[in-house]
Amino acid sequence: MSVKVLVCGDIGGNFKTIFDRVDKVNQSKAGPFDILLCVGSFFERFQQQTQGHGHHHHHQQQQHQQQEEIDIKDFLKDRKLSLPTYFIINSMNEIKYLEKYGVSVEDGGQICDNLFYLGRRGILEYKGATIAYLSGHATFPVKDSYDENQPLAITKQDISTLIQDKSKFKSIDILLSNQWPRGILNGVTDPIVNSMKNPYQKGYDSIKEIVVGLAPAYHFSKDLHYFQRLPYKNTNSGESSSSLTRFLSLSSVYNDKNEKYLFAMNYQPSKETNVQDATEFPFTTTTTIKRQKTDGDESRQRYGDNNNNSGESYQKGKNKRSHNHLNETKECWFCLSSKNLESHLIVNIGSECYLAMPKGGIVNDHTLIIYIEHKPSFVSLSDDERKDAYKYLDALRKYYKQNGDTVPIVFERNVKVQVNDKDFTHGHLQVVPVPSKLSQQDIIDGFQKLATEKGFTFEHAKNQQEFLTAVQNDQDYFMVILPDNSIIYLVLDQKLLAAKKLAQEEKEKEIKEGEGEEEEGDKDTKTKQQQDKVMPIFEMQFGRHAIVDLLEIPERLNWKKCILDQEQETKQTEQFREAFQPFYDEGGDNDNDNGTTATNE
Template identity: 25%
Template sequence: MSTAKVLTVGSAVGSIRELFAKVKSIDEKHGKFDFVLCLGDFFGPPKDAEDTYEEDHEILQLLDGRLEAPVECYIMQGEHSLPAPIIEKFAKTGGTLSKNVFLLHKSGVLTTPHGIRIGCLAGIYDSNVYAAAESAHGFTSPYFTAQTVEKLLANTMTSSKPKEQNYTSLASIKSSSASSQLIDIFISNAWPAGITEFSSAPLPAPELAAIGVEPVSEVVRKTKPRYHFAAGGGRPPRFWEREPYTWDGPEDTGRVSRFVSLGAFGGEQPSGKKPRWFYAFSIAPLSATSEPQPKPTNATQNPFLHRAPKRHLDFEAQQPGKRSRTDGPQGKPPSGYKCKICESEEHFITDCPEREKPNEGYICRICNEPGHFVRDCPVKHAVGDTGGRKPREGYVCRACGSELHYIQDCPVANQAGKGHARRGPPKEIAPDECWFCLSNPNLSKHLIVSIGTECYVTLPKGQIIPTHQGAKHPNVPRVPGGGHVLIVPITHYPTYLSIPPDLAEPIIKETEKYKSALRAMYAKHGAAAVCFEVGRLSAKGGHAHVQVVPVPNKLKNAVEDVFREEARASNITFEDDPDEALRVAEGGRCGYFRVDLPDGRKLVHLMRERGPFSIQFGRQVLASVLGMADRFDWKACTQPEQEDMEDVQAFKAAFAPFDPSLEL
């Protein structure tokens, strides 16, 4: 690992050829730069769906290799949805758009050959979209959501490195678990909330003091980037460099952070002198043995660890009975108040007739109707079957079996809970609580047997196949280490079919590669593979994974019959057309259970009926196929860590010739 020389540039806004020419000139005069970070809106606004790009358009020239970048460039999504040809290329390659041009994921983290960790939070912030969205938005949406931030923080616990020093695509990046969430460089569109506090650096425009958003601050607090670059510093963007600030934790070794907001290279420019749009610097990776960084003489207090005293407006101090945030839109504003939208002194901003309306296609999460934000929903405070938040298709209240309300609105549950404190709705599972996120410190990393670009493979706790006690059972497959494994996407998604379509292809492609590799490995040891996924959209939100279990060849023809027999006994119906059923479940429209049989056919059950679906159904069926009733419960099958490690080593050695992550 060595020092990297980096050039960071502001939004190109579609002036790609001109930007490349400028970068080439700067590189010749002040380089050589190891790579360029292209902030913000690289492509400009996309065309309408019915419009096409002419053959000589710069986007198509870039994708075809007719327009080449002079230096390796990492680009991000800016304030617009990405053009369709870009999304299509990303889906096929995992990020490579052309030689030297790589598109970072919306919540991307990677490690360069120099050992520099770069994090990216792409897209723009809207409080209503952020709070209401049920999943991370893909590149077809300009927004990032709460799930996008969660995935970024989860991804900071992975380390993406190129397989070769002279790598040519992000698809070749190899992922492995990292020991820390700390990153070296963070790039975003939005500013973090509070970044201007304790700073005496003059702002180029006063409105910039209030443009920061809290989700970006959360990322900064947890990742402590040494450099943070932003592109969205006003309209049009302005240049502003804050004084450095330090972190004082025992593990921070005098860690120093710097924040820089760049002006745009292309697009609309403010009047007067063009804001500075590029920033060059050198950076070397830090390690536990690195010397503490010297504290800069102009360093300020850390705005993310401390809060500057808030200044109250004069009219607030004079109005002890002023309107609180929870009051409804009523009454007249106090003297001196101006609506921030239309500058009227006659109404509050919540009553403004020019108040922003949702974009076309936006659906209120509460009532599932268009035309208004969640904050303005007319049934926002209604509950029960006659109003309030309507469940998504397939949801069943666990208290009464109704599909018309969530459990927190259930009259049966509320009646049963009278006299006891209400606990509120279920809390979402955070990445550091998820059983399968690499960021969870309690994840059993010693069970992981392979890590690819998009997925990892792990032995489960308490696998079905006995490998020590009970290993002499006549139906035990002879796969080293047992062979029962989980294929898990590194990024947190509830189910495979809930992954945004423009991001799904590389994940699904690698999952299928792992399935094929496991089938080949099992075949060598006289066994066939059965794969199953419980795609349950629970209230807390799980983490997608596929379980793969070997069965001896002598039993493989019995698998379908046992699945169907157990399904009938459990009132579970498999769909006549499994492929059509999976299309119905796409986009998280309903939960599903999928089985890939040894002969390649599928069984699919859609979770639309009343009543629960046991997440252990697949395991219990396969335990029946193997004649191992004592292996129904995984908790009863756990074993000492030493025996787990012996299984891991045996499996890895046997899987190595087939492992797609080891392909050159």
């Protein structure tokens, strides 16, 4: 018995392209085929999250093409699908299409003749082949069970049910998912490994748990580029020595590099497998979801995020880390492996950054874009890390606009913090929504007013590249990303600051010596005046200070007085996550190149 299968990557609404291609392949010498399976986005067009700047012409062409033929029923009025077509969906944005066609998100169903949505998760038996499928995405935190507010979030119940359902069948022939399992590239020497920053930690641990539990003969997923792995042995999954899994990741239907998006095979479930060229089992077998741990940097594995950057190139670059780095990350407030991390504040984890709520936020929906690697600043990031930060920023812009008519002010204070010779500077961007009625000049003037009081003058960079050229990797600075993506910044001269600090310490000493001569009634007033004169040369809360002045909310200056209890923080984070997630999903996958261009030219 054999079944001839076609598998396709992201369609993204490009129905004519894919079905014309399928018809041609089906009529070729390789055909006819029995079934077409689709992973990734089926209905939804790829979203170009742009500011209208810095994109190549082919992106514009892609947008133009994707605006054609989005209604599958209209498209099929004058043609019939040549193969039974089964698909999963990728994001929340595609649910509206299922609702339009009266098909259940959970259980799946028929859209029209020869077209079927599989459902959230399950196993389909087709002509003797067993096909396991999983719509949606792994998210953080992994919920125990289905949440109607996040209907496509993969849950612990989904994982356990899918693995348990395997017992109803002899084996699983094909698995369809939208994401890679973490560790899939372990043992791979393909050139793709050399082109990726940290390939051995690409993927999600919850997908890995499913793959390990199901041990499918074929696992199909999707990505920007086509990739086919050597088969690996499933001996660590409790399978027989001849059990192999072949992993393939398909590109999108529309791509300008002719990447492979359609895979054809004549699958014979009973055929003997050749283990000669197979690699060893690539995955760690420790329990996932509760505690993530793979080889390399531990700073991301706890929460099932995607592609990790080990920071190797950074270590070899301009700012080498000390041998105490591991201890630093374990003690750092922001490192994901840290014992001090307050994980209930995490909103979402991306490929290079994660989004969190601050403690004692200035206003509602104040957020932090935090670099996953323990790096000190925006300037020290790689291009991919900056791109991921801007993906969050673009999603926040849209969220703020629709939820309160606000715009984000983004600031970063990069001044080294060392304790016992350990570097505790973990860079992050503070993102604060302010009323859109505030003009950009109002924002600039507000920051400059405070800077003038401290003896500084802001420089203005018209775009990110100009800022990165002006500020060196080892320089301390303060920057503000304005609503139009231009940047104002201060470069802080440490030698000058040190000299001023020494002079101020002398003043403080004089103040303390003179305090005893004052009457009690005058002491408090004079001490306050003197303290104002001897504030740190560049105060820790400069950005916060400027914004509370701008918004005229001085009571929010001290973050410690704005802290909520943990129950309130958890509720606040969950509510924001549910409201924000659709805006983030619109940006597409972290590891494709359709995200924001992080320049404003």
